[in-house]
Amino acid sequence: MGNLLRLAVVLAGKDLRLELRTRTSIVSAAVFAALVLIVFNFARDPTAVATIDLAPSVLWVTIAFASVLAMNRGFLVERENAAFDGLLLAPVPREALYLGKFLANFAFVVLVEAIALPLFVLFFNLDIAHALGGLVLTMLLATMGFVAVGTIFSAMVVKTRFAELMLPVLLLPFMVPPLILAVKTSVPLFSGRPLSEVVDGLRFLAIYDIVFITLALLLFPAVVDE
Amino acid sequence: MVAATGLTRRYGAVRALEGVDLTLTPGEVLLVLGPNGAGKSTLLRTLAGLLRPSAGTVMVGGQLLAPDAHDARRAIGLLSHQSLLYDELTLLENLVFTARLYHLPDPTGRSLAALAAQGLAERAADRPRSLSRGMQQRAAIARALIHDPALLLLDEPFTGLDAVAGDRLRALLASHTGGQRAMVIVTHHASEAWALATRVGVLVRGRWALEGPRPASLEEFQHRYNEVAVG
16 A cells, blocks of 8 residues: 555656646646636626625536646646556556546646636635635545546546547536535535535535545556556 | 467457467577568567457566566566657656656666666756657667666667667667576567577567577578568
């Protein structure tokens, strides 16, 4: 287990270093998130729907699409110079490969969320100080679910010609359950309800994470080995 | 060192390898030749564990080659058509990353030594894409050798190298032969690695047309090669 985690950290460290050099995923996802928030901000009619009712959906739609964008490059970087062959050749458990990619993708998406959330607060003029703890917890749990599924789909589509198109098509249906849970958990939090009222939602998000991380760990070797 | 039995690899209806047997003992160097599409690269990738054979098995160091056969995988070094290097990392970062994957002690020192052995010590801070084709090939060789593999698989190792770099690589490979190590070199030009070889094999349409100890004379072999491969 120690070796598995060590290798996962080595792999994630490599991906983070690559991303810091190019800033391809994070910058494009952050710009995309900002643009979506701007569009929603100007498109909505505040007299028709109250901001507090609309805001959770807008936040999560933005995060979901920005996450797909951030995860798209996860395995594409491995196509360069057939670098993935180098990973498969090495005495590295396939589970460590998955965990490494999972950790790196999780870090990318959390970073995008850290950029998107203040913009969201700014554009929608919301006071979320009272809900911040619960919202961050919801974001972390939902992001784990998005990334668990996104990482394995990213590995599946990377060998196809249209990997960047295929990932959203495959991934979005699997993102619907955590997305709905995240919105349903966020609504009471935005309305100032206590964290205790959303414990069930958080619990379901955690269950989704555990189920899909476990499934992904079991399936990943079959996905990457010919 | 490596024992492959009945290796068959199909791509749909196409049979890239068909019942190939191969045994290499420590110290042996097998030169694999054959026309385009004969299955040379497929053989090498199957021996490396990157392709799963449709039938047959590969044993490396007495262990069946499988994704979780870590000792067998640790024994393999591969130089393929592509460098396996990340263009956005420096040469040193690429090699340190590889050294960490193989859990080698002193990854930085080992990486610097591997680069120095390829005459790339001064380019350690450069990225692969800033190097010439020949230098990239040398960096890929440094990557393949960093963990001192007992079985070295080389696919067209002399491609892109000038005469000096080619001689340097031959000397390096010569120093890597013998002892407990074995090597498989795939090439189109027998003369490039003739002196290193102890065995020679010719693949034609996925089968051995010739396989055995290296003949004494290259000319004699070329004559036989033309008979079996060119027809």
